[in-house]
Amino acid sequence: MKNLEAKFAKMGVDNAPGQEINQAAAVLPLRGETLPGRKVDFSHGDVDAFLPTPGALEAFVEGFNEGGRQAYTEYSGRSDIRALLAERLSRFTDTKVGADNVILTPGTQGVLFLDMGDTIGEGTKVAIIEPDYFANRKLVYFLGGELFPVRMDYFASDEEAGLDLSALEAALEQGVKVILYSNPNNPTGAIYSAREVKGIADLSKKYGATVIADQLYSRQIFDNHPYTHFCAVTETPENCITIIGPSKTESLSGFRLGVGFGGREIVKRMEKLQAIVTLRCSGYNQAVFRTWFNEPEGFMDDRVAGHKAIRDELISIFRSVEGLEVRSGEGGSYLFPKLPKLAVDMPTFVKILREQANVIVTPGTEFGPQFTDSFRINFSQDPQAAADAVRRIAELIERYRYE
Amino acid sequence: MKNLEAKFAKMGVDNAPGQEINQAAAVLPLRGETLPGRKVDFSHGDVDAFLPTPGALEAFVEGFNEGGRQAYTEYSGRSDIRALLAERLSRFTDTKVGADNVILTPGTQGVLFLDMGDTIGEGTKVAIIEPDYFANRKLVYFLGGELFPVRMDYFASDEEAGLDLSALEAALEQGVKVILYSNPNNPTGAIYSAREVKGIADLSKKYGATVIADQLYSRQIFDNHPYTHFCAVTETPENCITIIGPSKTESLSGFRLGVGFGGREIVKRMEKLQAIVTLRCSGYNQAVFRTWFNEPEGFMDDRVAGHKAIRDELISIFRSVEGLEVRSGEGGSYLFPKLPKLAVDMPTFVKILREQANVIVTPGTEFGPQFTDSFRINFSQDPQAAADAVRRIAELIERYRYE
Numbered sequence: 001m002k003n004l005e006a007k008f009a010k011m012g013v014d015n016a017p018g019q020e021i022n023q024a025a026a027v028l029p030l031r032g033e034t035l036p037g038r039k040v041d042f043s044h045g046d047v048d049a050f051l052p053t054p055g056a057l058e059a060f061v062e063g064f065n066e067g068g069r070q071a072y073t074e075y076s077g078r079s080d081i082r083a084l085l086a087e088r089l090s091r092f093t094d095t096k097v098g099a100d101n102v103i104l105t106p107g108t109q110g111v112l113f114l115d116m117g118d119t120i121g122e123g124t125k126v127a128i129i130e131p132d133y134f135a136n137r138k139l140v141y142f143l144g145g146e147l148f149p150v151r152m153d154y155f156a157s158d159e160e161a162g163l164d165l166s167a168l169e170a171a172l173e174q175g176v177k178v179i180l181y182s183n184p185n186n187p188t189g190a191i192y193s194a195r196e197v198k199g200i201a202d203l204s205k206k207y208g209a210t211v212i213a214d215q216l217y218s219r220q221i222f223d224n225h226p227y228t229h230f231c232a233v234t235e236t237p238e239n240c241i242t243i244i245g246p247s248k249t250e251s252l253s254g255f256r257l258g259v260g261f262g263g264r265e266i267v268k269r270m271e272k273l274q275a276i277v278t279l280r281c282s283g284y285n286q287a288v289f290r291t292w293f294n295e296p297e298g299f300m301d302d303r304v305a306g307h308k309a310i311r312d313e314l315i316s317i318f319r320s321v322e323g324l325e326v327r328s329g330e331g332g333s334y335l336f337p338k339l340p341k342l343a344v345d346m347p348t349f350v351k352i353l354r355e356q357a358n359v360i361v362t363p364g365t366e367f368g369p370q371f372t373d374s375f376r377i378n379f380s381q382d383p384q385a386a387a388d389a390v391r392r393i394a395e396l397i398e399r400y401r402y403e
Numbered sequence: 404m405k406n407l408e409a410k411f412a413k414m415g416v417d418n419a420p421g422q423e424i425n426q427a428a429a430v431l432p433l434r435g436e437t438l439p440g441r442k443v444d445f446s447h448g449d450v451d452a453f454l455p456t457p458g459a460l461e462a463f464v465e466g467f468n469e470g471g472r473q474a475y476t477e478y479s480g481r482s483d484i485r486a487l488l489a490e491r492l493s494r495f496t497d498t499k500v501g502a503d504n505v506i507l508t509p510g511t512q513g514v515l516f517l518d519m520g521d522t523i524g525e526g527t528k529v530a531i532i533e534p535d536y537f538a539n540r541k542l543v544y545f546l547g548g549e550l551f552p553v554r555m556d557y558f559a560s561d562e563e564a565g566l567d568l569s570a571l572e573a574a575l576e577q578g579v580k581v582i583l584y585s586n587p588n589n590p591t592g593a594i595y596s597a598r599e600v601k602g603i604a605d606l607s608k609k610y611g612a613t614v615i616a617d618q619l620y621s622r623q624i625f626d627n628h629p630y631t632h633f634c635a636v637t638e639t640p641e642n643c644i645t646i647i648g649p650s651k652t653e654s655l656s657g658f659r660l661g662v663g664f665g666g667r668e669i670v671k672r673m674e675k676l677q678a679i680v681t682l683r684c685s686g687y688n689q690a691v692f693r694t695w696f697n698e699p700e701g702f703m704d705d706r707v708a709g710h711k712a713i714r715d716e717l718i719s720i721f722r723s724v725e726g727l728e729v730r731s732g733e734g735g736s737y738l739f740p741k742l743p744k745l746a747v748d749m750p751t752f753v754k755i756l757r758e759q760a761n762v763i764v765t766p767g768t769e770f771g772p773q774f775t776d777s778f779r780i781n782f783s784q785d786p787q788a789a790a791d792a793v794r795r796i797a798e799l800i801e802r803y804r805y806e
Binding site: 003004007008011012013016044046047048052057060061063064067068070071072075105106107109110112113117118119120121122124135138139142144253254255256269271272273275276277278279280281282283284285 | 410466471474478515525542658672678686
């Protein structure tokens with residue numbers, strides 16, 4: 001059981017997005033007065049600002065009214081819905097996806113757990129990118145795998161994510177069997193270039209590694225930035241799983257809908273695991289998938305444009321702060337500013353932001369231990385409220401700036 | 404990875420309830436003609452026969468309309484809903500449950516995975532009952548634990564489940580640290596006596612073991628049979644988790660709602676694990692919990708009475724078959740008949756039932772390797788269709804009886 005204790009000690013959730021309510025009150029070294037303004041919780045998107053895609057609730061109600069057929073589906077998800085999604089995902093990625101290559105899960109966290117649980121055992125070596133999604137490392141801990149972090153220099157260029165492919169190859173030489181990356185990257189919004197994606201594909205083939213490509217934000221790309229689907233360039237598609245779902249740009253997070261698609265053998269194992277983890281994605285909720293990739297004409301374009309406008313505004317406010325660096329991000333809803341030196345450490349500053357600016361952000365260390373001077377914001381928010389909140393953040397950076 | 408292959412090999416799902424669609428067609432040694440009749444899928448309850456409890460859909464829609472507050476909850480579930488349930492579960496079990504002792508999960512399978520994942524690591528010794536819920540063993544395999552099956556002689560008496568407490572103690576002497584049992588038992592419907600539940604409690608205290616009490620069917624007890632909540636008799640409540648939820652008697656399975664409650668430290672760890680497995684029970688779905696333990700006056704009594712009537716009818720048909728043994732079951736919706744010797748093995752007979760009787764049952768070996776002559780049925784079905792289906796089963800038992 002000692003082993004278990006150690007695992008759980010590494011799996012803290014109190015700093016995770018949405019968990020701030022659990023943190024103990026601390027005495028903060030406050031300077032000056034509270035800045036008035038509407039609360040903004042940047043830890044996740046605001047589904048009251050960007051409403052769920054049209055027809056979602058109606059599809060749920062139809063599913064409920066259909067009764068038992070929709071309540072009890074196969075563990076991998078109702079087959080006609082999988083077939084529908086397979087067709088749409090084939091078009092989206094320009095590859096051939098079959099219904100049997102698809103599994104529906106309770107949210108994309110569910111896909112991530114299933115395909116990691118499926119490929120990572122005691123001692124499995126896993127390459128993750130830093131920075132990347134906070135749960136990746138915790139999952140590797142829980143499953144008993146060994147972490148091989150690979151650096152991404154996200155300030156180097158806007159044309160590439162900044163992945164160090166030679167560091168990735170060095171990790172593979174040491175026996176890494178699983179590579180996990182998000183594209184657009186969470187938390188920076190960086191998009192991997194075709195060269196980088198192809199590089200990951202070639203290396204994974206050379207070393208026989210499985211690739212988990214988290215493409216949750218791949219429908220939210222700005223300025224027609226080129227985007228490369230991993231499944232479209234890999235020569236070993238049987239060794240890859242793509243993660244996607246309607247929780248983000250589509251604002252359907254409250255339904256917990258996720259999709260994994262890829263190699264048939266991996267999907268079969270994911271189904272076995274799902275059978276003992278949650279049985280299935282909630283039956284009635286699965287019906288909502290019928291509306292996905294089938295939004296009203298122009299809806300998604302408008303939504304992406306709305307996010308781009310917010311991004312541009314927030315970037316310009318952040319960049320007015322001397323010494324602050326931020327990548328604008330070519331896709332997704334995140335910004336990951338690196339702050340100038342402050343008189344307080346980041347955990348304290350994050351609490352101060354909550355106390356004095358009525359703003360919740362996620363500390364950078366959730367995305368890699370070295371990101372002690374960064375935080376993440378999800379800018380899928382009311383535009384005005386978000387801009388005001390970032391102005392308050394900027395003001396507090398000045399107030400707490402290290403002299 | 405070899406280790407992983409072995410694990411997944413033991414985690415087959417093709418015979419699991421609801422998965423029959425995946426089985427390859429086989430050439431069956433058929434005798435005689437197909438028996439006409441409406442299809443009955445006894446692998447799970449029919450939510451078209453026993454409809455979801457009133458108000459469930461309306462509560463979901465209200466949750467959806469509430470927006471972000473209901474979409475994004477803490478990982479353990481929205482706190483006011485947990486507080487509401489804590490109060491109702493306190494009344495139900497006659498113990499003191501606090502909101503922080505409660506976690507909401509995607510279905511009771513979710514609770515089971517989280518509390519097993521939380522307490523079982525590589526080499527942890529786990530006592531399970533045979534027969535018991537089919538996923539228990541698979542979970543222990545996946546988590547790397549070691550199984551210590553303890554026999555339950557469910558034909559011995561209707562006053563007790565038939566648990567062999569001395570065998571349980573022998574397992575604890577060998578280092579078992581987790582005990583898992585369902586009450587009413589799945590698949591037999593047996594209810595543990597106060598003496599048996601107290602026996603488990605005393606032994607778990609003596610040996611410092613954690614107890615997971617799966618009480619999913621504890622609201623469906625027939626004839627006022629005495630029922631003992633484990634949490635109400637244990638002297639070490641911090642080492643126990645009770646599993647419950649509205650998926651069965653309440654027919655809310657299509658929402659995937661589960662609840663675990665018990666020791667605060669265990670619940671905290673379950674929350675950490677949920678954070679990387681599925682994040683949370685679907686936000687909007689959580690709103691449906693408001694209707695639970697708050698059904699219209701008399702509704703649950705009628706529902707239980709409806710199930711009892713079906714049970715009585717099916718038991719009398721089964722008992723008309725010579726050499727067939729079946730416990731009537733004091734609670735829950737399952738029957739687990741032990742068949743007389745047949746000319747075909749059980750996997751084949753199960754397929755024959757599908758082919759010639761239009762009936763789906765779950766093979767006994769899902770509940771323990773020795774149950775090669777039994778199958779399970781969930782009798783939460785249309786009463787007439789269920790009785791007709793069991794008559795067809797009885798006819799086929801005669802047709803395939805070993806001479």
